[in-house]
Amino acid sequence: MRRSITTPLLIILLGCLLLARNLLDDFSVWELFAQEWPWLLVAAGVLRLAEHALAAARDEPGPGPLGGGALVLAFLLCCVGSLAHAVDRAVSAEGFGVHWADFGWFDRTHDIPVEGTWPAADVKTLRIEGFHGDLEIVGDGEDSIRLSGSRRVNDSTLERARAASEAQPIRARREGDALELRLQGHSARRFAGDLTVHAPRALALALSEGRGELRVRDFDAPVSIKTDGEVELERVAGAVELELEHGRRVVAEGLGGALTVRGSTREIKVRDAAGPVSIGGKLFGEIEIAEVADLQIRDRRLTLKAPGRVSGQVVLDGNDLSLEGLDGGVELEANGRWEIAAKGLGGPAKLQGQRGSIEVLLDATPPASLTARLDEGEIHAELPAGGDYQLEARGAHVDSDLPDLAGEPDRDLRLVRGGGSAKIVLDAGRGRVRINALP
Amino acid sequence: MSSTAANVAAVPTLLIALGTLFLLDYRLGAHFSKTWPAVLILAGLLRLMGWGRR
Numbered sequence: 001m002r003r004s005i006t007t008p009l010l011i012i013l014l015g016c017l018l019l020a021r022n023l024l025d026d027f028s029v030w031e032l033f034a035q036e037w038p039w040l041l042v043a044a045g046v047l048r049l050a051e052h053a054l055a056a057a058r059d060e061p062g063p064g065p066l067g068g069g070a071l072v073l074a075f076l077l078c079c080v081g082s083l084a085h086a087v088d089r090a091v092s093a094e095g096f097g098v099h100w101a102d103f104g105w106f107d108r109t110h111d112i113p114v115e116g117t118w119p120a121a122d123v124k125t126l127r128i129e130g131f132h133g134d135l136e137i138v139g140d141g142e143d144s145i146r147l148s149g150s151r152r153v154n155d156s157t158l159e160r161a162r163a164a165s166e167a168q169p170i171r172a173r174r175e176g177d178a179l180e181l182r183l184q185g186h187s188a189r190r191f192a193g194d195l196t197v198h199a200p201r202a203l204a205l206a207l208s209e210g211r212g213e214l215r216v217r218d219f220d221a222p223v224s225i226k227t228d229g230e231v232e233l234e235r236v237a238g239a240v241e242l243e244l245e246h247g248r249r250v251v252a253e254g255l256g257g258a259l260t261v262r263g264s265t266r267e268i269k270v271r272d273a274a275g276p277v278s279i280g281g282k283l284f285g286e287i288e289i290a291e292v293a294d295l296q297i298r299d300r301r302l303t304l305k306a307p308g309r310v311s312g313q314v315v316l317d318g319n320d321l322s323l324e325g326l327d328g329g330v331e332l333e334a335n336g337r338w339e340i341a342a343k344g345l346g347g348p349a350k351l352q353g354q355r356g357s358i359e360v361l362l363d364a365t366p367p368a369s370l371t372a373r374l375d376e377g378e379i380h381a382e383l384p385a386g387g388d389y390q391l392e393a394r395g396a397h398v399d400s401d402l403p404d405l406a407g408e409p410d411r412d413l414r415l416v417r418g419g420g421s422a423k424i425v426l427d428a429g430r431g432r433v434r435i436n437a438l439p
Numbered sequence: 440m441s442s443t444a445a446n447v448a449a450v451p452t453l454l455i456a457l458g459t460l461f462l463l464d465y466r467l468g469a470h471f472s473k474t475w476p477a478v479l480i481l482a483g484l485l486r487l488m489g490w491g492r493r
Binding site: 037052078081154 | 461462471472473
């Protein structure tokens with residue numbers, strides 16, 4: 001009987017995961033296990049079937065059949081995995097607890113209707129705390145606050161689920177000119193909801209202790225949100241402040257005031273914002289910012305400032321950074337390896353990196369100044385063959401196909417076109433500079 | 440399917456089914472508390488095909 005390869009493969013996988021944890025900053029074995037552990041069952045089953053199929057095809061004895069021990073191990077894995085998944089979903093900086101009912105395999109999910117109406121004539125701020133699941137907040141012209149929808153309660157029977165929900169009602173409390181709605185009770189048991197709140201559009205919003213999907217639209221006053229879930233903002237005229245503990249996704253469109261995003265999140269998409277946009281914290285995943293003003297992005301890997309209008313877009317995905325249509329110019333300082341591409345720069349541009357590449361595409365009228373520096377790597381620039389600029393290019397190797405410099409590789413290249421009013425410096429340090437003439 | 444083949448394939452098939460149900464729960468929201476009887480049905484089918492016979 002052949003020995004199975006499943007165990008050695010599991011040991012190799014465990015080694016790879018622990019190695020990745022040690023080498024990569026944003027890699028969490030715990031988070032990966034909590035979300036992906038069922039693949040272990042699938043992989044173990046597929047591997048075993050493949051081994052038997054291979055042995056049968058070769059007419060060799062395969063590994064012995066799996067017995068009850070394997071099923072017991074699988075059951076234990078299901079228990080640990082479900083617990084890890086429930087904890088991963090429930091744990092947050094706000095201290096949400098975990099209730100056994102959160103991972104009851106044999107419970108049913110019951111939708112328990114909830115609703116409430118509160119006068120808002122003299123209310124200036126609406127505070128909502130403890131939202132789980134889906135919450136949509138819509139601004140309108142009425143003078144009351146109306147909540148409707150349902151709570152999703154896991155329990156063995158509808159009666160028990162209803163009783164559990166009624167034991168923890170949604171509580172409203174006045175505090176000065178603010179109305180506070182608490183969507184969760186004091187118990188460790190949390191109810192995800194599918195709720196909609198309609199409120200006067202002039203109210204300021206303060207939302208905290210959130211997870212799940214939050215959607216806010218049609219408000220005129222400032223909005224502040226503290227959550228570790230997803231946030232969608234649409235047509236908010238006041239300033240918006242977002243604080244994300246373990247945010248999953250932020251999408252904002254049609255903002256009239258400033259947008260400030262702090263904390264950690266996986267994906268940010270902002271389009272059409274009139275005020276300054278400032279994003280800072282621990283960013284991993286994709287950031288896509290288009291048609292905004294005065295953009296600032298700051299995390300431990302890069303600092304980017306784009307004053308003035310961003311008529312194009314800034315896209316950051318892993319180690320790729322694309323800058324396009326920055327009308328007021330840009331100042332970028334990037335640490336580590338980056339692949340940076342820039343075009344449509346309308347103002348002074350300073351791009352500084354350590355390793356990787358910088359690719360700059362300049363049109364017929366280059367910005368007043370452009371400096372691209374790398375410690376090592378490659379700078380590739382496409383410049384107009386004619387025009388009005390002075391160019392300095394330095395690196396271990398500089399080559400160009402500009403008409404009068406073609407075929408003259410050098411370490412240091414200087415060139416003046418027209419009056420030389422725009423100043424372009426390309427410095428690749430120990431790397432290479434490549435200059436092509438625009439067609 | 441012969442009883443030997445069913446014996447050999449039964450537990451791996453059940454493992455794959457269990458993993459798939461949990462993945463459906465986490466990815467598509469098909470709660471395991473609703474879908475778990477599918478494992479029993481599969482175990483019954485495997486038994487009919489010869490699992491456990493010598």
